[in-house]
Amino acid sequence: MPKNAPESIMTLFEQICDPSLPLPIPRLIGPVENWEKFATFMGNRIKTALFAVITHPTDAKMSNLHVGGDLGLFPVLRMLEFLRRCVKTQSLSTQLAGVGDISVLVRHAEVELSREMWRRWSCGSFVRVRHTEGGKLCSLWHVFMEAYLLSSPHGEEQVDPQVSHG
Amino acid sequence: MVDYLRWRSSRLYPGQKAWFGREWSRPHDIPLVESVYRQACLRDRIADPKEFVVTDDFIRWARVEVIQGMRGWTREMDAEKFARGQLVDKFVWTYSLYMVAGYGEAGRKKWISMAVVQTSDWLRDAM
Numbered sequence: 001m002p003k004n005a006p007e008s009i010m011t012l013f014e015q016i017c018d019p020s021l022p023l024p025i026p027r028l029i030g031p032v033e034n035w036e037k038f039a040t041f042m043g044n045r046i047k048t049a050l051f052a053v054i055t056h057p058t059d060a061k062m063s064n065l066h067v068g069g070d071l072g073l074f075p076v077l078r079m080l081e082f083l084r085r086c087v088k089t090q091s092l093s094t095q096l097a098g099v100g101d102i103s104v105l106v107r108h109a110e111v112e113l114s115r116e117m118w119r120r121w122s123c124g125s126f127v128r129v130r131h132t133e134g135g136k137l138c139s140l141w142h143v144f145m146e147a148y149l150l151s152s153p154h155g156e157e158q159v160d161p162q163v164s165h166g
Numbered sequence: 167m168v169d170y171l172r173w174r175s176s177r178l179y180p181g182q183k184a185w186f187g188r189e190w191s192r193p194h195d196i197p198l199v200e201s202v203y204r205q206a207c208l209r210d211r212i213a214d215p216k217e218f219v220v221t222d223d224f225i226r227w228a229r230v231e232v233i234q235g236m237r238g239w240t241r242e243m244d245a246e247k248f249a250r251g252q253l254v255d256k257f258v259w260t261y262s263l264y265m266v267a268g269y270g271e272a273g274r275k276k277w278i279s280m281a282v283v284q285t286s287d288w289l290r291d292a293m
Contacts, residue, residue, distance in 0.1 A: 114209070118185070122206070122257050125220040131268035135282045140289045141260055147293040148253065 006033050013038075016082050017075035023082055026089040039086070039096060042079045043105050049076040050112055054149075058123040058142050080109050119145045187252040193242075196235035198226050199262050206254045220261065228269040236266045240281045248288040256292070260285055 009032060015024045032038060053073070086092045087103045096102050123145060126138040186207055192199060205220055226232065239259075248256065263285055267278050 121218060121220075122261075124218055125261060126264060128219050129224065129265070129268055133267040133274075133279075133282070134264040135267075135279075136286055137260055137264045137267075137282060137289075140286055141257075144256075144289045144293055 009033065009038055016042075016078055019074050019078065023078060023085075026082070026086040026092050035092075035096075039083065039102055042083060043102055045076055046080050046083070046105060046109055049073060050109055053116055054112060058120060058145070059127075080106065084110075115149060119149060185253045187254075189251045189255050190247055192255075192258065193235050193239045196232055196239070196262075198222065198229075198232050199235070199239075199258060202261060203254065203258045206257050222265075224265070224269055227265040228271070233266060233271070236262060237277060240277060243281070245284070245288055245291070248285070249292060256289075260289065 008030070012024060012029060012032070015021050083102055084106045086096060087106055123142050126141050130138070192203060202220055202222065239262075243259065248259065251259065263278070263281055267282055
């Protein structure tokens with residue numbers, strides 16, 4: 001938290017982070033003091049968490065991340081969701097305009113998380129069955145996916161408005 | 167809370183073209199491979215542990231018709247075609263080959279070990 005944060009922000013922050021509470025609705029929260037500082041603070045937390053997710057190794061056992069585990073990803077995901085809703089809220093988006101990259105960060109985080117989800121899905125499928133007849137295909141796929149994600153920056157991804165569900 | 171996660175995950179997906187575009191025609195006569203492809207194209211996964219990986223029955227990769235189908239597919243594949251494939255294409259091919267090699271008789275056949283070696287080279291080249 002920013003130092004000397006007012007009581008109201010502390011309460012709001014707790015509500016955002018606590019998985020047992022419903023996420024606060026941006027439209028309904030009162031005026032927030034130091035709103036820009038607060039949003040930047042959450043943005044930095046999200047950036048750190050994203051880095052941890054992306055660099056989390058895909059190896060024999062730990063390809064999938066537990067959001068509620070020791071990594072404590074869940075509060076950060078709630079921050080992300082809260083900021084996403086703030087960006088979509090008219091009355092707040094003008095205030096947030098001062099915090100330049102928040103909406104960019106929200107979009108960036110969504111794409112990165114979905115890329116990681118697919119990567120871990122594909123790598124895990126190989127890991128589940130270990131055998132020698134497949135040569136090094138399993139480990140090669142892991143390295144290939146890592147190289148692929150590094151070489152195709154997320155900015156080039158086009159957003160498809162239609163969500164398919166086979 | 168699971169519903170919340172599902173709702174969020176349905177909004178999360180990588181870009182379509184570079185990842186999910188369909189570059190080659192896959193062998194439609196292997197339903198097992200088609201099912202892997204369908205799963206690879208999902209952008210919405212159920213928050214259930216068995217959905218964390220491809221859901222297939224290992225033993226089905228040992229079936230004669232699957233092995234024959236894969237043999238036909240290996241004849242069509244070459245370095246150039248592989249390089250042209252999108253991410254999903256590359257995954258379905260590599261995974262299917264890996265599974266057929268690991269189950270049943272096919273793993274000891276020369277054509278499949280050749281294909282495994284070649285695919286390893288193609289993957290290295292694609293990095």
